[in-house]
């Protein structure tokens with residue numbers, strides 16, 4: 001396999017899908033050497049079968065807003081690869097959603113889920129519907145209309161969706177309710193469900209906590225303590241808030257959070273009380289991070305991002321391509337020692353190059369944010385057994401999974417000088433398991 005040729009072919013076939021091509025390029029250029037050690041992979045044209053999703057559903061979602069007006073959105077589900085388990089991955093509701101973004105997310109998810117060691121294939125779905133500014137009733141009607149179409153393609157052993165940007169407990173609840181009605185079954189077809197109807201303890205916390213656990217594993221390789229470290233976080237949603245919560249518990253100082261409108265800067269570190277306010281602001285009032293600055297009188301930069309502030313650790317936790325080469329150079333000039341990605345593909349290729357060249361601790365999202373889908377996998381296991389595990393039990397398992405992912409990255413990513421290239425490590429480790437399963441199952 002020649003990565004450049006595979007990529008050129010995909011560029012020709014999918015010219016309008018930049019995010020998808022970006023994600024594919026990163027993976028195939030890092031697995032190329034390992035892939036070519038296995039001539040049987042090439043004989044089975046494994047790389048092309050792995051890059052192109054198994055299937056894509058796209059559909060119109062029509063719903064009625066509070067003014068009685070009929071609205072139409074696009075809905076999608078990408079079933080990327082089910083070699084090692086049912087398709088599994090979140091649903092994103094955001095005005096920017098399109099097929100390219102969901103294809104990149106489903107592709108990434110396939111490798112991430114493989115790293116978790118649980119039996120989950122990769123998928124992703126979503127809509128260009130934005131819950132922002134909509135009433136609860138509008139969100140409910142949209143979710144019901146979305147599932148009225150999607151329900152026939154998902155199921156506990158087929159495809160198990162969950163949350164992502166714009167999809168939290170409220171949206172999962174509405175979608176699950178409609179699914180249950182259409183499918184006439186009560187099974188674990190969604191994860192991230194409410195605790196009363198099959199959700200797992202620690203699932204809301206899992207992506208943020210998991211990212212911090214991964215970071216701790218990385219810091220330990222250099223004998224660095226998290227206590228008193230200054231951390232810049234982007235976003236203020238599910239992943240960002242639980243990342244901040246765990247960091248505060250461990251004595252680190254969180255100086256920034258943001259949303260798509262702007263960024264707050266709290267040089268003395270966000271307190272626990274202030275973080276509680278952010279949880280309420282985001283989950284109950286569904287407000288903007290600007291309101292935090294109005295409440296507590298800190299610096300707020302409209303349109304700003306966190307990467308210009310001096311910090312030891314950066315944890316991008318908002319969205320793709322939110323940290324570019326210039327941001328990376330600024331972070332490095334300010335002495336950053338670690339970057340651990342809560343979001344999916346938040347760093348541009350230029351930024352990744354800078355981090356790798358500087359040999360700092362850099363963890364790509366597919367390794368560092370795998371805690372969320374891992375606890376989703378544990379939720380599926382609990383649902384199958386019709387049992388619920390305690391918070392402590394789930395948290396312990398999560399820590400174990402993140403440690404294991406870190407070890408896999410080291411196994412495949414360690415270079416001669418001792419530096420661990422976590423990008424290569426995560427890609428090769430994730431790839432090998434899926435590749436072996438695909439080989440064993442023949443050309444299908």
Ligand SMILES: NC(=O)C1=CN([C@@H]2O[C@H](COP(=O)(O)OP(=O)(O)OC[C@H]3O[C@@H](n4cnc5c(N)ncnc54)[C@H](O)[C@@H]3O)[C@@H](O)[C@H]2O)C=CC1
Nearest residue numbers: 164165166207235236237238239259260318319343344372
């Ligand atoms: N929720 C989960 O379990 C997992 C989420 N992720 C990834 O983490 C990231 C955040 O997801 P969640 O916290 O779940 O979503 P969320 O909807 O709870 O929060 C998203 C946050 O990102 C901000 N944001 C969205 N678009 C933005 C933009 N264009 N520029 C700046 N900020 C923007 C929003 O204002 C919000 O603060 C996404 O990349 C998602 O794919 C990854 C693994 C699991």
Ligand SMILES: O=C(O)CCC(=O)C(=O)O
Nearest residue numbers: 089090162164372373376
């Ligand atoms: O929990 C899940 O199934 C999905 C999590 C997710 O969307 C992700 O890992 O990006």
